[in-house]
Amino acid sequence: MAKILYTIGYEGRDLDGFMEELHDHGVARLHEVRRRASSRRPGFAKGALSRRCEQEGIAYQHEPELGTPDHLRRLYKATGSLDVDAYREYLTDLAAELDRESAVAIETPTCLMCLEKDFRMCHRQVVAEQMEKRGLEVEHIA
Secondary structure, eight states: OEEEEEEEETOOOOOOOOOOOHHHTTOEEEEOOOSSOOOOSSSSSHHHHHHHHHHHTOOEOOOHHHHOOOHHHHHHHHHHHSHHHHHHHHHTTTHHHHHHHHHHHHOEEEEEEOOOOSGGGHHHHHHHHHHHHHTTEEEOOO
Protein backbone atom coordinates (compact mmCIF):
# COMPACT_ATOMS: atom_id res chain seq x y z
CA MET A 1 0.00 0.00 0.00
CA ALA A 2 1.33 3.42 -0.93
CA LYS A 3 2.15 5.86 1.85
CA ILE A 4 0.30 9.15 1.84
CA LEU A 5 2.04 12.49 1.52
CA TYR A 6 -0.18 15.39 2.51
CA THR A 7 0.03 18.98 1.33
CA ILE A 8 -1.56 22.03 2.90
CA GLY A 9 -1.69 25.77 2.39
CA TYR A 10 -2.14 28.08 5.36
CA GLU A 11 -3.83 30.91 3.45
CA GLY A 12 -7.04 31.87 5.24
CA ARG A 13 -6.38 29.57 8.20
CA ASP A 14 -5.68 30.40 11.81
CA LEU A 15 -2.86 28.55 13.53
CA ASP A 16 -5.09 26.52 15.87
CA GLY A 17 -7.25 25.26 12.99
CA PHE A 18 -4.15 24.55 10.93
CA MET A 19 -2.68 22.41 13.72
CA GLU A 20 -6.00 20.63 14.18
CA GLU A 21 -6.00 19.71 10.47
CA LEU A 22 -2.50 18.27 10.77
CA HIS A 23 -3.50 16.19 13.80
CA ASP A 24 -6.73 15.05 12.12
CA HIS A 25 -4.63 13.62 9.27
CA GLY A 26 -2.04 12.01 11.57
CA VAL A 27 0.80 14.25 10.37
CA ALA A 28 4.01 13.76 12.34
CA ARG A 29 6.33 15.92 10.17
CA LEU A 30 5.67 19.28 8.57
CA HIS A 31 8.00 20.21 5.74
CA GLU A 32 7.74 23.85 4.82
CA VAL A 33 8.47 24.32 1.12
CA ARG A 34 8.43 28.11 1.00
CA ARG A 35 11.72 29.63 -0.13
CA ARG A 36 11.39 32.30 2.57
CA ALA A 37 9.70 31.14 5.74
CA SER A 38 8.30 34.50 6.74
CA SER A 39 4.69 35.50 7.07
CA ARG A 40 2.55 38.42 8.15
CA ARG A 41 -0.02 35.92 9.39
CA PRO A 42 0.49 35.37 13.14
CA GLY A 43 2.15 32.05 13.93
CA PHE A 44 3.23 31.14 10.40
CA ALA A 45 6.75 32.60 10.33
CA LYS A 46 9.48 29.98 10.65
CA GLY A 47 10.40 30.55 14.31
CA ALA A 48 6.86 30.72 15.64
CA LEU A 49 5.68 27.82 13.50
CA SER A 50 8.58 25.56 14.45
CA ARG A 51 7.97 26.28 18.17
CA ARG A 52 4.26 25.54 17.82
CA CYS A 53 4.97 22.32 15.95
CA GLU A 54 7.34 21.25 18.73
CA GLN A 55 4.62 21.94 21.32
CA GLU A 56 2.19 19.88 19.23
CA GLY A 57 4.58 16.94 18.83
CA ILE A 58 5.06 17.55 15.10
CA ALA A 59 8.58 17.68 13.67
CA TYR A 60 9.19 20.81 11.62
CA GLN A 61 11.68 21.22 8.80
CA HIS A 62 12.19 24.13 6.44
CA GLU A 63 13.06 23.00 2.89
CA PRO A 64 13.87 26.30 1.13
CA GLU A 65 15.44 24.60 -1.89
CA LEU A 66 11.98 23.25 -2.77
CA GLY A 67 10.53 26.76 -2.75
CA THR A 68 9.86 28.78 -5.86
CA PRO A 69 13.11 30.32 -7.15
CA ASP A 70 13.22 34.12 -7.27
CA HIS A 71 13.02 34.37 -11.07
CA LEU A 72 9.86 32.24 -11.13
CA ARG A 73 8.39 34.16 -8.17
CA ARG A 74 8.84 37.45 -10.04
CA LEU A 75 7.19 35.95 -13.12
CA TYR A 76 4.31 34.66 -10.96
CA LYS A 77 3.76 38.12 -9.48
CA ALA A 78 3.80 39.69 -12.96
CA THR A 79 1.48 37.17 -14.64
CA GLY A 80 -0.58 35.72 -11.79
CA SER A 81 0.33 32.13 -12.62
CA LEU A 82 3.19 29.76 -11.94
CA ASP A 83 5.25 28.64 -14.93
CA VAL A 84 4.79 24.96 -14.10
CA ASP A 85 7.11 23.72 -16.84
CA ALA A 86 9.93 25.98 -15.68
CA TYR A 87 9.42 24.83 -12.07
CA ARG A 88 9.45 21.17 -13.16
CA GLU A 89 12.74 21.85 -14.96
CA TYR A 90 14.10 23.48 -11.80
CA LEU A 91 13.15 20.36 -9.80
CA THR A 92 15.09 18.04 -12.11
CA ASP A 93 18.26 19.40 -10.53
CA LEU A 94 16.90 18.48 -7.10
CA ALA A 95 16.44 14.74 -7.64
CA ALA A 96 18.55 13.82 -4.60
CA GLU A 97 16.56 16.21 -2.39
CA LEU A 98 13.28 14.78 -3.66
CA ASP A 99 14.54 11.23 -3.09
CA ARG A 100 15.41 12.16 0.51
CA GLU A 101 12.03 13.84 1.03
CA SER A 102 10.14 10.83 -0.27
CA ALA A 103 12.16 8.44 1.92
CA VAL A 104 11.25 10.51 4.98
CA ALA A 105 7.57 10.63 3.97
CA ILE A 106 7.47 6.87 3.48
CA GLU A 107 8.70 6.38 7.05
CA THR A 108 6.78 9.18 8.79
CA PRO A 109 3.40 10.78 7.99
CA THR A 110 4.53 14.02 6.33
CA CYS A 111 2.84 17.15 5.04
CA LEU A 112 4.28 19.72 2.63
CA MET A 113 3.24 23.25 3.55
CA CYS A 114 3.13 26.51 1.64
CA LEU A 115 0.96 29.61 1.60
CA GLU A 116 -1.51 29.03 -1.25
CA LYS A 117 -4.87 27.64 -0.17
CA ASP A 118 -5.55 26.11 -3.59
CA PHE A 119 -2.85 23.52 -4.34
CA ARG A 120 -3.52 23.93 -8.06
CA MET A 121 -2.17 27.49 -7.80
CA CYS A 122 0.91 26.46 -5.84
CA HIS A 123 4.30 24.98 -6.60
CA ARG A 124 3.74 22.33 -3.90
CA GLN A 125 1.54 20.47 -6.37
CA VAL A 126 4.56 20.06 -8.66
CA VAL A 127 6.67 18.86 -5.72
CA ALA A 128 3.89 16.43 -4.80
CA GLU A 129 3.72 15.23 -8.40
CA GLN A 130 7.42 14.37 -8.19
CA MET A 131 6.82 12.53 -4.90
CA GLU A 132 4.06 10.47 -6.53
CA LYS A 133 6.67 9.28 -9.04
CA ARG A 134 8.64 8.04 -6.03
CA GLY A 135 5.80 5.84 -4.77
CA LEU A 136 3.79 8.16 -2.54
CA GLU A 137 0.08 8.78 -2.77
CA VAL A 138 -0.71 12.48 -2.42
CA GLU A 139 -3.66 13.99 -0.57
CA HIS A 140 -4.15 17.75 -0.59
CA ILE A 141 -5.76 18.98 2.64
CA ALA A 142 -8.40 21.51 1.58
